[in-house]
Amino acid sequence: METITTREATLADMDALLQFEQGVIEAERPFDPTIKPHPTKYYDIDLMVTAPHIYLVVAELDGQLIGSGYARIQTSxxxxxHPQHCYLGFMYVLPQHRGKGVNNLxxxxxxxxxxxxxxxxxxxxVYYDNAPAVKAYEKTGFSKNMIQMRMGL
Incomplete structure (x- = not known):
């Protein structure tokens, strides 16, 4: 039986976190033509690991990091x-570990x-057309709220 655990990320996790960041970008690229070509970055991971208003979590299985996510306190x-809320992001699970409840953990x-x-x-x-991600978030209790619209000029 696989035991998946979660813990706070550390700077020692940087190699895996940088790979996860590229995984997030590649997963989202089909939904957003405005994402810059490879290589690009989304996150300041050093800040996410060290800032007191951000909680960066990794999921681990047998000593291997298999997923990530963060919560960032923001002013509403x-x-x-509610005067503050947590914005969640950097949600990623390695493809071979999807469907095992990692995102839920x-x-x-x-x-x-x-x-x-x-x-x-x-x-x-979450991108509107990203049905697997929408379904995963709904399974954890989220509900759709608003659609962001854009127009390139």
Missing amino acids: KPFLN IMQALKEWAIGKGITELQLE
């Missing part, structure tokens, strides 16, 4: 009933951290 818009760790910080709202963004 002044008209909302990562989400649970992020939820627990957010609750411990007094946060009552989680938010994330």
Whole structure:
């Protein structure tokens, strides 16, 4: 029986985290023609590991990192009933480990951290046509809220 665990990421995890970042970019590239060609970066991973308002989690199986995700505390818009929320991102699971509940374990760790910080709202963004990701987030309790629209000029 495989035992998958989660823990806070460290700078020693950087090689795997950089690979996960490229995995996220490649997974999202088909949904967004505005993403720069390879190589490109999404994240300041050093900051994500060290900043007190960000909790970067990795999932581990038999000493190998197989997934990641982060929660970042942000100030909410002044008209909302929650002064702060956690924005979730860098959600990635190695393809060979998808369907094993890894995303759910990562989400649970992020939820627990957010609750411990007094946060009552989680938010994330997902490409509208990315049906597998939408389904995975809905399975963890998220619901669709708003569609962001764009127009290239």
